[in-house]
Amino acid sequence: MLGLFYLYPILDAVRLAFTNASLLGGEVRYTTGTITAVLGHAALGEILANTAVFTFASVAGQQALGLAIALLVVRGERRRLPGMVLLRTIVLVAWVIPGIANGIIWQLLFSEAPFGAINGVLRLLHVAPVPWLSDPTLAMVSSVVSNIWRGTAFSMIVFYAALKGIDTTLYEAADMDGASTRQTFRHVTLPLLRPAILVNSILVTIQTLNVFDAIISLTGGGPGRATEVLSLFTFFTVFRNYDLGGASVLSILMLVISLVLAVLYASFLPRDEDRA
Template identity: 40%
Template sequence: MTRKKKFISEAENSIIWWFLPVVILLTFFYLYPLFEVFRLSFTNTSFIEPEYSYTIRSYIRIFTSSSFYFTLKITVIYVAACIVGQLGIGQAIALLLDQGEKRRLRGTVLTRTIVLMGWVMPGVVTGIIWNMFLSSSPYGFVNYIIRSLGFKPISFLHSSIFSLVTIIIANIWRGTAFSMILQYAGLKQIPQQLYEAAKVDGASSLQQYFYITLPQLRNVIFINLVLITVGTFNTFEMILSLTGGGPGISTEVLALRIYSAAFKSFDLSGGAGYAVILFAINLIMALTYFRLISKED
């Protein structure tokens, strides 16, 4: 009886009960849907015909399609440009805010609030705002100014190059705030004694940046890179409301291709196939970044 009570007591105090709710939630809301996506990608199912069989035709169709490789190229350009823009501009704003607070300059709180406005907006709202901002119609703000100056309006959203540049700028504007928050928090963790010692040794501001700030922000930058990369790869709602993937498929990134295949073409297996490919890319990128971090450490 004593052993039984001891066993029950140990079971009640076991750490497994703390993790069990998390495991259940992850299983039902993440692992099971993920398994279903993988399973459906190996079928020929659609929203129109419920009957299906298991096959690899979806992947054959995807990898033999020239439009897939064009979409992949556009996605890589879009993600790379957004990474550079969000990381660079976010760090610049974080440095300016940090220096502004140290010197007690006015406007630092206002600047931080303005930058955060883009981040708190839903992607659909961001897309609509930029669409109205750059529209060729009379209510387009930029083209209104161009017309007022006596020039012909520019079709920002009807040109392949301009449309791609537009979605890049819009996503940088939207995501820079998050990058700024992470790096600003990282700057606050750097011991001020390092800068004071560097000043005593005669180090310039540029030398302090390269030999103190950047090395101290290394892990924050790597984590930021992972989050920006995964977040940008998965962005589609902003592009959907801004350009709709057009003109043609010139701004149809991989995440938007998933939506188009599943909900426009009603090709559920094709959409699942694209989703599996996107998941694999995200996983490879994340593992690569974390491997680099472990090597640096």
């Protein structure tokens, strides 16, 4: 089943990368010209830079916010505070919303039109409207914020499970030794969360590299190419330019980047001898 639904499409994409295949049909011939043309595309450098910024900021934001919410929920449950289940539910709602709907929601929030929610509040406060989606820098910030809002729930679940697995006697021992909350977090919680942080980094990075639906509905990759990431560039290549061969090259490039980052993260995972 894995070979049918994963391995075969990958091998077929590799095959198509060495062709001039198009969605419009025509004679398919094998050539290395497609790879050369795609890798030499004038916009590829900018798109890779956009992808790096979007991915790094999204992963860092989702990890930080997810950990903060997980800590809040776990500590609230230990103190039997009300509303913890409601808080988890609210966070999970953002996760189950489809990417296209997520982009539309944030487009309505960031819109510079009179109905834009955020700028509408700023007008009430007599503050000049902010060009959230028309300024290149702010458009990237807006895209990152929408992706963090959507993906934080996954990180929260991972960290919540990891925190629940930490032996509470370690915190009791730290408290008896006079450790402050910050010291306990730094010397007890973070070291024990290291495997979860690294595994979550791998999963969130791969998810973020494949995000295009939320961006296409929020900014469409604009203004210009300011928010056009590699996944969106691949989508445009195959469904706007009908270049199946070129899109296959880009998909293999995304696969290679994902594998390299996954191996890099995995190299920091604690091994059995480290645990011993």
